[in-house]
Amino acid sequence: MTGLRASVAGVVAALLVVLTTLLAGPASAHSTLVSSDPANGSSVASGPSSVTLTFNEALQDAYDALTVVGPDNRYWQSDEKARVEGPRITVGLRPLGPVGEYRINYRVTSADGHPVSGQVRFTLTTAGTGTPGAEATASSSDNGGVTWWPYAVGVVVVVALGGGAFLLRRRTAGV
Structure with a gap:
């Protein structure tokens, strides 16, 4: 069970990093x-x-x-x-x-x-x-200035991480 909790914690941390990156405002270094x-x-x-x-x-x-x-x-x-x-x-x-x-x-x-x-x-x-x-x-x-592709990539990453966590959970539960 400890390994599963560590894996889920890792997936949640990765998800937070992805969401923070996608939802961050534009960098101020761009031309204005x-x-x-x-x-x-x-x-x-x-x-x-x-x-x-x-x-x-x-x-x-x-x-x-x-x-x-x-x-x-x-x-x-x-x-x-x-x-x-x-x-x-x-x-x-x-x-x-x-x-x-x-x-x-x-x-x-x-x-x-x-x-x-x-x-x-x-x-x-x-x-x-x-x-x-x-x-x-x-x-x-x-x-x-709205670009759609970062949001599409974010959705794909979230779905992949969620699916990976689900499969990992099923595998460690012995199902």
Whole structure:
């Protein structure tokens, strides 16, 4: 029985470590958005020629994405690739078109290698004459930075540990 209690205690300890890891908040070492141009929530009468996001630390120039989706659900960033320069990421814009809210969706790579994503919004108050790009895809909207896979791995680990403890208990009970 003592061996069984030690095994169950080990499984419980492992389970607590897994749950603590999965439920922990994001590490503060990741990049944090400091400002945007245009500013988040601002209203502009004419469209800017580019958008720039500034973070609290230098970014890696890897796997970055910066898109601007208008109220017509079409892309308004230029065809050029976003440029990362130190803590800033910039992309050019086409001349804007319809009045309404424009969403700047971003994904950048922190100095520590972790991806950070989010969204900034601004409103165009006077219609422009620009021509949009392609229709935005479903993946262009921000999910608030929530990643599902750690939770799926956690469920698998919890089920595996519970199943292992159950089998160990049955085996030591002689069933």
